[in-house]
Amino acid sequence: MDDNENDGRAGLVGLGLALGGVALGAFLKTRGGATGGWADDAPGFTARRSFGKYDVVGRTVTIRKPRAELFAFWRDFSNLAGIMENLERVETKGSNGRSVWTIKAPAGRTVEVETEIVREIEGELIAWRSVQGSDIDTEGRVTFTDAPGERGTRVSLIIAYRPPAGEVGRAVAKLFLREPETQARHDLKRFKMLMETGEIATSAHNRDQTRAAKQQENA
Amino acid sequence: MRALTWHGTHDVRVDTVPDPEIINPRDAIIKITSTAICGSDLHLYDGVIPGLQPGDVLGHEFMGEVVETGARSTLQKGQRVVVPFTISCGGCFHCKVEQYSACENSNPAEKQDMSATLYGQPMAGLFGYSHLTGGYSGGQAEYARVPFSDVGPIVVPDHLDDDKVLFLSDILPTGWMAAENADIQPDDTVAVWGCGPVGLFAIQSALAMGAAKVIAIDHYPHRLELARKLGAEIVNFRTSDVRDALMEMSGGIGVDAVIDAVGMEAHGFAVDNMMDIVKQKVGIGADRASALKQAILAVRFGGKVSIPGVYGGMTDKFPLGALMEKGVQLRTGQTHVQKYTKKLLDMIEEGKLDTTFLISHRLPLEDAPRGYKNFHDEQDSWTKVILKPGMETTQ
Numbered sequence: 001m002d003d004n005e006n007d008g009r010a011g012l013v014g015l016g017l018a019l020g021g022v023a024l025g026a027f028l029k030t031r032g033g034a035t036g037g038w039a040d041d042a043p044g045f046t047a048r049r050s051f052g053k054y055d056v057v058g059r060t061v062t063i064r065k066p067r068a069e070l071f072a073f074w075r076d077f078s079n080l081a082g083i084m085e086n087l088e089r090v091e092t093k094g095s096n097g098r099s100v101w102t103i104k105a106p107a108g109r110t111v112e113v114e115t116e117i118v119r120e121i122e123g124e125l126i127a128w129r130s131v132q133g134s135d136i137d138t139e140g141r142v143t144f145t146d147a148p149g150e151r152g153t154r155v156s157l158i159i160a161y162r163p164p165a166g167e168v169g170r171a172v173a174k175l176f177l178r179e180p181e182t183q184a185r186h187d188l189k190r191f192k193m194l195m196e197t198g199e200i201a202t203s204a205h206n207r208d209q210t211r212a213a214k215q216q217e218n219a
Numbered sequence: 220m221r222a223l224t225w226h227g228t229h230d231v232r233v234d235t236v237p238d239p240e241i242i243n244p245r246d247a248i249i250k251i252t253s254t255a256i257c258g259s260d261l262h263l264y265d266g267v268i269p270g271l272q273p274g275d276v277l278g279h280e281f282m283g284e285v286v287e288t289g290a291r292s293t294l295q296k297g298q299r300v301v302v303p304f305t306i307s308c309g310g311c312f313h314c315k316v317e318q319y320s321a322c323e324n325s326n327p328a329e330k331q332d333m334s335a336t337l338y339g340q341p342m343a344g345l346f347g348y349s350h351l352t353g354g355y356s357g358g359q360a361e362y363a364r365v366p367f368s369d370v371g372p373i374v375v376p377d378h379l380d381d382d383k384v385l386f387l388s389d390i391l392p393t394g395w396m397a398a399e400n401a402d403i404q405p406d407d408t409v410a411v412w413g414c415g416p417v418g419l420f421a422i423q424s425a426l427a428m429g430a431a432k433v434i435a436i437d438h439y440p441h442r443l444e445l446a447r448k449l450g451a452e453i454v455n456f457r458t459s460d461v462r463d464a465l466m467e468m469s470g471g472i473g474v475d476a477v478i479d480a481v482g483m484e485a486h487g488f489a490v491d492n493m494m495d496i497v498k499q500k501v502g503i504g505a506d507r508a509s510a511l512k513q514a515i516l517a518v519r520f521g522g523k524v525s526i527p528g529v530y531g532g533m534t535d536k537f538p539l540g541a542l543m544e545k546g547v548q549l550r551t552g553q554t555h556v557q558k559y560t561k562k563l564l565d566m567i568e569e570g571k572l573d574t575t576f577l578i579s580h581r582l583p584l585e586d587a588p589r590g591y592k593n594f595h596d597e598q599d600s601w602t603k604v605i606l607k608p609g610m611e612t613t614q
Contacts, residue, residue: 062312064310064311064312152312182332185332186328186329186331187328189328190328192311192323192324193308193324196308196310196311196323197245197309197310197324197367198244198245198291199243199244199245199291200243200328201243201324201325201326201327201328201344201366202242202243202327203327203330203344203353203355203356205236205237205239205240205276205356205364206237206238206240206364207242208237
């Protein structure tokens with residue numbers, strides 16, 4: 001986490017407070033502010049504290065592949081639909097780093113979130129946030145650092161979001177925000193599986209069970 | 220296809236279930252020719268392992284013929300293979316350091332949470348066991364889907380029949396790793412609790428590794444006799460005081476290495492074991508660990524403790540003080556099967572290892588429930604049951 005915390009372009013998960021006015025840079029780096037002046041080396045998102053209106057989930061996995069390869073996969077957001085269970089597709093919009101994420105919702109509906117990339121360091125970091133007026137107010141950031149020796153790359157994903165209001169909000173919350181920590185954990189595990197083994201493990205016995213399991217998870 | 224399915228404590232049935240299919244590119248489908256009932260299947264049968272669901276297909280010791288392959292499988296149709304009970308991807312950190320049973324990628328993401336909560340990190344995928352280990356359909360069936368078929372299955376030559384190689388799937392490497400974990404030195408006296416299949420193979424392995432003396436502890440006369448035939452000295456815990464016997468047989472020092480090949484359903488008459496049985500029955504679930512407790516008291520200061528026996532939860536009244544004060548080394552874990560299969564297959568081919576002495580019964584798959592009942596109730600004479608899906612009549 002050695003990027004510049006004062007870079008004014010980035011938002012919630014990068015540093016500042018573009019959304020909601022809550023300074024959440026702290027959970028990236030230290031918990032000093034929350035614990036009365038001392039800071040330890042634990043990732044900020046593991047702190048025993050709340051982040052105001054935002055919920056924050058974070059998770060790290062180690063993947064036995066080079067940083068550049070993992071970064072390239074993630075940078076093409078359309079790849080993420082293959083590992084994120086509730087994500088139907090991601091389409092790029094124009095050339096300014098904007099993407100439209102289509103998320104599955106109950107009863108065959110979908111919800112769209114438009115994001116922009118707020119920070120990018122080749123091979124190291126991608127940070128994004130939803131643009132004004134999105135159904136979900138969210139920011140995300142993924143970092144790639146070398147693991148010791150031959151162990152590959154440590155990939156850390158942090159997502160901050162504000163639980164949405166209204167009918168659409170409730171529908172989205174039921175899915176996208178249902179146990180977000182569990183989902184982030186599963187999504188990262190699937191990313192690791194795909195990168196390390198070329199496939200995503202399933203204990204399904206046949207193809208019918210695969211489809212049934214997916215539907216159950218999306219219900 | 221027909222398959223042995225679990226429905227509850229002491230309730231297993233042969234049912235018709237859907238055939239398996241290739242799902243991922245590295246999968247293969249195996250037509251099963253031989254599959255064994257394992258001592259750890261009895262833990263499932265007794266209902267003391269969490270995470271089983273009615274209808275689950277059991278079985279994790281199996282072999283057969285490759286009948287279908289995914290695009291990235293390295294197997295070929297018609298090959299005979301033995302399938303390790305541990306499912307391992309070959310590409311993660313743990314696989315690369317040959318800790319195959321800790322594979323990070325074989326347990327599906329959505330199945331990892333329970334074991335991660337129980338044990339700190341998730342378990343790997345295992346065939347036919349628990350949904351803690353993925354809920355993969357097992358091999359006590361006519362066919363099985365084998366993921367990562369380019370990593371696990373070992374191709375066996377046609378001149379070695381099933382009985383000679385089937386145990387490469389689990390109990391032979393498990394016995395071997397148990398002895399390896401006991402770090403056996405040439406002058407060592409080694410005590411092995413439990414003369415079931417893993418205990419007997421651990422005895423065989425310890426002697427092959429050069430142990431000076433191996434002492435086998437059990438109470439079933441026939442099993443003790445098998446241990447003696449392998450070259451072990453025997454102690455019957457019903458007729459001898461094990462602690463006194465081991466002190467005397469190790470010249471007053473304590474045994475150099477102990478192997479607990481019993482696990483969580485230990486027999487015994489000590490008060491603490493009786494309490495543990497009651498707790499297990501009423502579902503407040505302590506693992507019965509009387510063999511392990513005895514082993515820790517029997518091992519010498521600075522000695523070695525190896526635990527191949529299966530445990531799932533917690534235990535109490537554990538001699539932690541003895542463990543620490545004696546400065547023992549303790550090694551355990553599910554077997555890293557793929558690390559040992561090649562070496563052990565070579566030893567079988569060279570005639571250095573013969574494991575067929577263990578097999579007491581061969582049954583058609585349809586008779587599997589009877590096999591479970593007898594393996595469970597008649598442990599002295601039913602030492603190992605092999606199920607043959609293609610077999611018509613009981614031998």
